[in-house]
Every structure is written in structure tokens, then in C-alpha cells.
Amino acid sequence: MGNEILSTVNWSRAQFALTAMYHWIFVPLTLGLSFLIAFFESIYVKTGDESWKKLTKFWMTLFGINFAIGVATGIIMEFQFGTNWSNYSWMVGDIFGAPLAVEGIFAFFLEATFFAVMFFGWQRASKGFHLFSTWMVAIGSNLSAVWILVANAWMQTPTAMAFNPDKARFEMQNFADIALSPNAVHKFTHTTSSAFLLASLFVMGISGLFMLQRRHLLMAQRSMVVAATLGLVASVFVAFNGDESAFHIAHRQPMKLAAMEGLYTGQDKAPIVAMGVINMSKKPGDDLPAFYQEVKVPGMLSLLANRDFNSYVPGINDLVYGNPARGIVGAQQRMVTGKIAVAELGRYKTAKLSGDAATAASALALFNQNKDDLGYGYLNTPEEAAPPVGLVFYAFHIMVGLGTLFPIIFLAVLFFAFKGTLDSQRWLWWVCFGCLFLGYVASQAGWVVAEVGRQPWAIQGLLPVGVATTNIAASSVQTTFFIFLALFTALLIAEIGIMVKQVKIGPEE
């Protein structure tokens, strides 16, 4: 029975991860390329140069392809809430319902209206209104992403809600506090700026390909320069709000930060691991070394986490077993209070059913005293509070490593463009083409950090994934997993095929 439940949980996780990662192939390009197209068209309208119009229409075609293939890939995840994650979806329905509904309505009306003008209106709308529509598509796409990111931020750092034990639901107390929580703001800014970065790499990559093929050279160079400019600006924002995110994570999700750095033993002047080979066999509490090899920068993790070079950063062991000397309450202690919360919730439920008001009142009071650790009450061992450290560590370092590389590429493009020798830097065209794919790797790695790093929690500290899932047979989840795998792979192949064909055709002459 336990193995069956575990299997259902893991297949449900795998399915959600699969669909989320496929969805995230299409979305960042939509978010970022829409702004690049708006910039390109603005230059066209400003200069009146028809070659900029052709350039704009070319990238707009690729944008349309990506958008069309990506449409409705997100709705699949909402289906899964109802089928595979019914406990979770019921409990968060009051929190998630409004943001997801707004996202759908916002996206549909705003984008559908201005999309039509953007694609159909070249001959039928004035230059000014067409440009306005293009900007509205860009702004609308990005704003519609706000709401799902607000929902995700709430999962990571639940706030402004109260648990209703009669309805078994979290009830929203303040929409503004949820929508404008620091995590929601960081998530939105980091996600959108990284999307701009990815789109810039996409444009530079295809432009690099044109340069290598000695086709559409002027268009390619112009596209590269604009994309590199946006990419460089986006890189600054990514670095800034990435740092802010990490600071926030250090205080609200310290286990995630510890996993990101493979920090098992907390320390003052905690170092950042610039690169390393982590020991995948190591578990919390054992004596194995955390790394086989590592290159550390002393004090930098303390600076990142607490803005204090000398400060203490808790490690995984601190957070699992506690560290009274540092005032750290570990999962081991939280499990005690969490189990009280679970037990009192059960006693409350029984008392209410039997009409025993006095018992219900005392059970509710004890539940409320311990409810902040409710999720820990469902763990079997304190070690379960730690996420898969190796995966989180490598995903984080891949993301940061690539995020450090990309602005160097943008600067190189702008440097040679300024010197007037961009059209003779063949090595740089190859680099740009390669970075097209690396952009996607970095983008996916970021979400792996965010979502694997929060394990085992569906709602941080309140609901582990093992309790969030539906009691259905693992076989049904397996079936739909492979259906999705086949469907999304087919869609991805279709998109790549149509894109490649359109790139081969190039801009209209």
C-alpha cells in the first residue's frame, strides 16, 4: 500500500514536471520575443525604413509559430490539479482561483484583440495603431504571466491566508498581500527578465546562423545588435533580482538555499561554491564529505544570504536536526508540533461529527497553537524535509554559470558592432548560434531550482506532496504521463520543423 502511494506521488510529480518543462519551452520566447518585435517595429516606424518592417515581420512570424504551438500547453497543468492533486487543489482553491481566472481572461481578451491587429493589420491599420497593438501584445503577454507566478510564489512562501478546518481550505485574507508579496514580485521580475534574455539569445542565434550562411546579412546584424542590447539590459536585471530572490529564499526557504550550495554544515562566513562535484551519496546527518571537489569563495554565501560577510548560514543538518545554539528549530522538532496539529485536526473533525462542542473547541485551540508546522506532521523522518540536493545544486550552478556567460556574449556582439567588424567575426556567429540552445538550458535549470528545491513541499511547511496527491492508481498517472510525453514531443517536433522551414525561407524579399 505504501509503495503504491509512493508510486502515485512520484508519477504525479513526474507528470507535472514534464508538462511544466514543455510549457516553459514556449512561454519565455513568447514573453521576450514580443518585446523585441515591439522594439523592431518602433525602429521601423521611427525611421520609415521598409527593411526594418521586413525584419519585424520575419521575427513576428517566428513569434506566431511559437505562440501557436505553445497555446494551451499550460491548461494541461490545471487539469492535473483536479485529477492528480485533488487534495492540494481543494485546499488552495480559494487562493489560486482568482489569479488563474484573471490570467485566462486577461490573456484571452487583451492578446486576442491586439494579436489580430498585429498579424492582420499591416495593410489595414495605421502605422501608429499597429505599433500600439504590437506593444499591447508584448505588455499583455507579460502581465498575464503575473498571475500564475503569484500563485507559485504563494506555494513557496504562503502568506495572507487562514486555514479553515471545517472546509479544509486555505482562505485568502488579503489579495494585495498575496499579489504583492516579495516572493511574487521577485518571481515576476526574474522570470520576465530571464525570458527577455532567452529571446535575445534566440534572435542572436538565428541571426548568427544567417551570418554563417551568408544570408540576409544586414537584417541579421541589425537583429543581433538590438537583441544584444536588450539581452545585456535583461542580464543586469536578472542578476539583480536573482540576488534579491536568493536573499529572500535565505530567510523564507533556507533549506532550498542550503541545497543550492550543497551546504550540509552551517557556518559563519559561509562560502559560495563556484563549482564543484557534489557527493550524491551524502545524506543529512552522515559523515560523508559533501563534495569530491569544490572551488569555494569564502564569505560570499553569507553576504548573499544575509548581506553580512560574517554571518551564519544554516546548513541542511541544522535545518533537519535543529541547532539550539543558533536558535534554529529543525524539522525534527517541527515534526513533534506538526503531529500534534494533525492529531488535533483529527480530534476536531471527530468531535464536530459527534456534536461534541467542548472537545471540538479544545482541539481547535491546540490545532491553532501548532498549525504553523502542520506539514511537518506528515513526514516520517526529519531527513525527508531535505530536497534532492544534487539536482538542486547542479541546476543552480548551471543557471548561474550560463547567466554569467550570456552578458559576455552580448557585450562581445555590441563591441564588434561598434567597431564595425561584426560581419567578420565568424567565431562569434558560432557562439551566438550555440547560445540559442544554452538559453533554454539555463531557463529550465532555473525552474528546476525553484520547484525541486521546495520539495517535499507542495505548500511550504504546510502540505507535503505526499498528502497533496489524489488517491488514484499509479497506473492511470503512468498512462497519462506517456500520453503527454508523446503529445508534447510531437508538438515540439512540429514547432521545430515549422520554425526551421520559416528560417530557411527567411524574411520576405
Add this chain to the structure above:
Amino acid sequence: MLFNVLKDGTDARLSLPTTDKGFLRAPGVVCSVSGGVSMTVLPRKLYAFYRDGFRSMVLGRTLWKLIALKLFIIFAVLKLFFFSNFLEKNFRTDSERSAHVLDNLTRTPAPP
């Protein structure tokens, strides 16, 4: 948002109706003065805009076919046969649903 005035439909630009002095006319008011455009014509022009736009698509036709196929698979196949809402399907009222979830929250926990 201001639009350019449509004169004869051949130079097809979206428009809102204006008076003969060029002021925007309020919705619902039909302008009968020559040189202006009737508000009742606007829905027709919008329809023509979308119709002509869809008709002129080349690559767009392929993409729309893909979109239609994908939406059919997602909503008519996956949603109907594989992704029923568990709580909606198995319980009739919100009270039953919350009771079920509460049962799950208060029984022996499954390992994550």
C-alpha cells in the same frame, strides 16, 4: 484610441464614426451627415477585418490546424477520458469534498 476615418472601404482602415466636424461620435448614435460613417457599420467592418485576415493567411492556416487539433485532443480526449476532476466526479457537494480532504489530512500520512 483614435482611428483614421474610413472613406470608401477600399483603403480599409479601422474607424470610429465621426461627425462632419471630425469629432468622435458617441456609441449608439447614427451619423447621417455626409462624410461621417454609421456606427451600425462598425461591427461589419470588424467582421470583415477578421474574415479577410483569416482568408489571407498562408502559414497561419497550418498553425490554426495544429491549434485546432491540439485543442481537440486536450479538451475532447484528454479532459473527457483521462482528466476528470476527482472531487467533482466522486462527490456531490462541497461538504462531501471538504470531508474527504479532511479525512486525507487526518489519516496516517503517506511518505513523500
